[in-house]
Amino acid sequence: MTAKFGKVALLGIGLIGSSMAHAIRRAGAAEHIAGYSHRAETLEVARGLGFADSLSTNPVECVKDADLVVLATPVGAFGELAEKIAPHLKKGAILSDVGSVKGAVIRDVGPFVPDGVHFIPAHPIAGTEQSGPSAGFAELFDGRWCILTPVPATSDAAVEKLKAFWQALGSQVEVMDARRHDLVLAITSHVPHLIAYNIVGTADDLETVTEGEVIKFSAGGFRDFTRIAASDPTMWRDVFLNNKEAVLEILGRFSEDLFHLQRAIRWSDGDTLFDLFTRTRAIRRSIIDAGQDTPAPNFGRGEKKDK
Amino acid sequence: MTAKFGKVALLGIGLIGSSMAHAIRRAGAAEHIAGYSHRAETLEVARGLGFADSLSTNPVECVKDADLVVLATPVGAFGELAEKIAPHLKKGAILSDVGSVKGAVIRDVGPFVPDGVHFIPAHPIAGTEQSGPSAGFAELFDGRWCILTPVPATSDAAVEKLKAFWQALGSQVEVMDARRHDLVLAITSHVPHLIAYNIVGTADDLETVTEGEVIKFSAGGFRDFTRIAASDPTMWRDVFLNNKEAVLEILGRFSEDLFHLQRAIRWSDGDTLFDLFTRTRAIRRSIIDAGQDTPAPNFGRGEKKDK
Ligand SMILES: NC(=O)c1ccc[n+]([C@@H]2O[C@H](COP(=O)([O-])OP(=O)(O)OC[C@H]3O[C@@H](n4cnc5c(N)ncnc54)[C@H](OP(=O)(O)O)[C@@H]3O)[C@@H](O)[C@H]2O)c1
Numbered sequence: 001m002t003a004k005f006g007k008v009a010l011l012g013i014g015l016i017g018s019s020m021a022h023a024i025r026r027a028g029a030a031e032h033i034a035g036y037s038h039r040a041e042t043l044e045v046a047r048g049l050g051f052a053d054s055l056s057t058n059p060v061e062c063v064k065d066a067d068l069v070v071l072a073t074p075v076g077a078f079g080e081l082a083e084k085i086a087p088h089l090k091k092g093a094i095l096s097d098v099g100s101v102k103g104a105v106i107r108d109v110g111p112f113v114p115d116g117v118h119f120i121p122a123h124p125i126a127g128t129e130q131s132g133p134s135a136g137f138a139e140l141f142d143g144r145w146c147i148l149t150p151v152p153a154t155s156d157a158a159v160e161k162l163k164a165f166w167q168a169l170g171s172q173v174e175v176m177d178a179r180r181h182d183l184v185l186a187i188t189s190h191v192p193h194l195i196a197y198n199i200v201g202t203a204d205d206l207e208t209v210t211e212g213e214v215i216k217f218s219a220g221g222f223r224d225f226t227r228i229a230a231s232d233p234t235m236w237r238d239v240f241l242n243n244k245e246a247v248l249e250i251l252g253r254f255s256e257d258l259f260h261l262q263r264a265i266r267w268s269d270g271d272t273l274f275d276l277f278t279r280t281r282a283i284r285r286s287i288i289d290a291g292q293d294t295p296a297p298n299f300g301r302g303e304k305k306d307k
Numbered sequence: 308m309t310a311k312f313g314k315v316a317l318l319g320i321g322l323i324g325s326s327m328a329h330a331i332r333r334a335g336a337a338e339h340i341a342g343y344s345h346r347a348e349t350l351e352v353a354r355g356l357g358f359a360d361s362l363s364t365n366p367v368e369c370v371k372d373a374d375l376v377v378l379a380t381p382v383g384a385f386g387e388l389a390e391k392i393a394p395h396l397k398k399g400a401i402l403s404d405v406g407s408v409k410g411a412v413i414r415d416v417g418p419f420v421p422d423g424v425h426f427i428p429a430h431p432i433a434g435t436e437q438s439g440p441s442a443g444f445a446e447l448f449d450g451r452w453c454i455l456t457p458v459p460a461t462s463d464a465a466v467e468k469l470k471a472f473w474q475a476l477g478s479q480v481e482v483m484d485a486r487r488h489d490l491v492l493a494i495t496s497h498v499p500h501l502i503a504y505n506i507v508g509t510a511d512d513l514e515t516v517t518e519g520e521v522i523k524f525s526a527g528g529f530r531d532f533t534r535i536a537a538s539d540p541t542m543w544r545d546v547f548l549n550n551k552e553a554v555l556e557i558l559g560r561f562s563e564d565l566f567h568l569q570r571a572i573r574w575s576d577g578d579t580l581f582d583l584f585t586r587t588r589a590i591r592r593s594i595i596d597a598g599q600d601t602p603a604p605n606f607g608r609g610e611k612k613d614k
């Protein structure tokens with residue numbers, strides 16, 4: 001199975017779209033990379049960076065003759081985009097996306113997919129807190145997972161083709177159904193982002209502690225949350241609006257567990273605290289063993305010079 | 308004001324104690340560094356690393372003739388240690404600590420401080436998720452803040468001396484009262500750690516998502532929380548047991564705010580989400596401007612090669 005496509009159309013060339021372009025170039029996984037963005041300024045920046053062979057503010061123009069079309073805007077824009085491009089998709093093409101939620105994408109995009117086009121939703125589990133076309137880099141997907149959530153009727157050959165493509169971009173690939181994806185990501189990504197945004201908001205609202213104090217003494221742990229809470233607002237608004245059910249379910253569990261800890265603190269139950277704090281270390285070790293993070297101490301932010 | 312002491316006794320030579328030893332050496336801020344640890348194995352490791360001039364499992368031996376004594380064990384051990392060493396402290400010496408809470412330290416240690424000894428609680432706002440004597444490094448305190456919380460009766464000269472010492476170790480120094488310290492740190496450090504431990508615990512307990520899935524797909528944000536939740540269990544148990552009031556107050560605010568977000572998600576109120584997610588970015592920028600974090604994108608964990 002060759003990972004190579006003729007023309008790949010990236011609808012959205014922010015962090016993820018531009019990183020895909022860089023990784024496609026590195027892998028030689030396409031003959032032509034076409035990029036679309038809705039603002040001319042973004043195209044200007046992309047042109048300067050040179051990661052695409054053609055650029056347009058017209059999505060229809062962008063998808064013309066494309067063998068692979070990837071939706072890479074915030075998910076809230078997928079439905080409208082899909083409606084616009086659907087009549088212009090090439091027969092036999094694969095239509096995919098990189099959205100952080102999958103059930104809603106199938107709901108919004110699925111109805112527009114014409115006969116003879118293979119619709120395979122995808123989500124690369126990789127990112128940074130930065131956004132826009134200059135934030136992208138070829139190595140973003142290396143060693144990370146990409147989840148495909150094809151509906152049952154999807155052609156196996158098309159799934160295999162997209163799988164080989166993401167592997168060529170550096171990813172490992174997993175296939176699961178959209179519902180499961182949305183639940184797993186609610187705990188490994190969506191709720192963590194929500195509580196990071198929330199604690200930063202709480203700090204900002206406190207009348208008893210000044211913003212200057214929060215900033216000065218942020219190295220005690222808070223700054224790590226601000227990093228996550230610096231992620232793109234539009235993207236994350238769309239994620240929460242489109243994965244309500246799973247996010248609310250996990251949030252309920254989180255709050256229940258937090259009340260349990262709060263009670264342990266109130267009643268000086270040190271054992272409950274100690275047991276949890278010990279258990280969480282094992283998960284950290286497994287993540288490092290699985291190659292999904294580095295063991296280098298990071299709170300010190302790499303200032304260590306002698307090791 | 309010279310930053311230099313004759314003998315400095317470090318009671319506890321884990322991450323913070325050993326980092327102090329390295330930083331003292333680098334600055335030439337002491338003629339003799341004495342280290343104490345309660346387990347012989349820890350001393351063995353420290354001996355191999357060579358950051359102390361003398362090492363002992365006897366705290367009384369360690370503080371003999373010391374001009375500066377620093378408590379650097381988990382805060383739950385401070386009271387007992389203080390009681391043991393108090394009668395053996397040199398007249399005119401400074402007794403300090405590095406504990407992450409300050410009101411409880413004044414409560415537990417204060418009553419044992421003999422006349423003629425200057426007791427000045429301190430807290431360097433710097434750390435990593437690792438612990439033990441091999442985790443230490445000289446640069447840990449560079450550019451970070453150290454908070455001193457002397458009680459009103461404390462000699463100004465002694466405070467100035469300790470201030471100069473921490474500056475020599477690379478820190479900026481701020482003086483505030485213990486109550487304020489405990490409130491500020493509850494929001495910038497203690498509650499962030501608690502919610503990180505909590506979300507990792509919630510993930511571990513879910514019956515609907517496997518541990519394997521959580522680990523594989525942790526790069527979506529979760530892995531950053533596991534880093535924080537890998538911090539030392541004993542240290543953090545002691546922090547929460549000893550800063551109850553402020554932690555419970557901030558936790559109450561955090562939960563209230565989280566319910567507000569939860570409701571916004573349930574009722575598809577995208578504007579509330581978008582507004583918060585935008586506001587939090589400004590705080591991130593201020594932290595970077597204040598030199599308390601680097602702007603380099605970190606979710607990608609430095610895999611970016613071309614920039
Ligand atoms: N960031 C992550 O960590 C991450 C990880 C995995 C998946 N994802 C998913 O990847 C997708 C893109 O995220 P990103 O981080 O690459 O975002 P980004 O850097 O903000 O880029 C978004 C792109 O979409 C375009 N766009 C925004 N709103 C649009 C609209 N209403 N109509 C048409 N185009 C629009 C932007 O164009 P202009 O610049 O011209 O406005 C830009 O090209 C999202 O669906 C997100 O869920 C993100």
Ligand SMILES: NC(=O)c1ccc[n+]([C@@H]2O[C@H](COP(=O)([O-])OP(=O)(O)OC[C@H]3O[C@@H](n4cnc5c(N)ncnc54)[C@H](OP(=O)(O)O)[C@@H]3O)[C@@H](O)[C@H]2O)c1
Nearest residue numbers: 319320321322323346349380381382384406407434438439
């Ligand atoms: N880690 C941080 O991010 C950070 C930041 C600022 C302040 N602090 C504060 O610094 C202090 C030390 O933290 P750390 O990170 O350096 O911890 P650490 O690396 O775990 O080291 C703790 C040290 O205390 C000793 N110790 C532990 N329990 C003891 C007991 N019951 N009696 C006597 N000695 C005992 C240990 O000896 P053995 O190895 O022999 O058991 C070790 O030398 C804590 O009070 C903490 O609140 C920590």
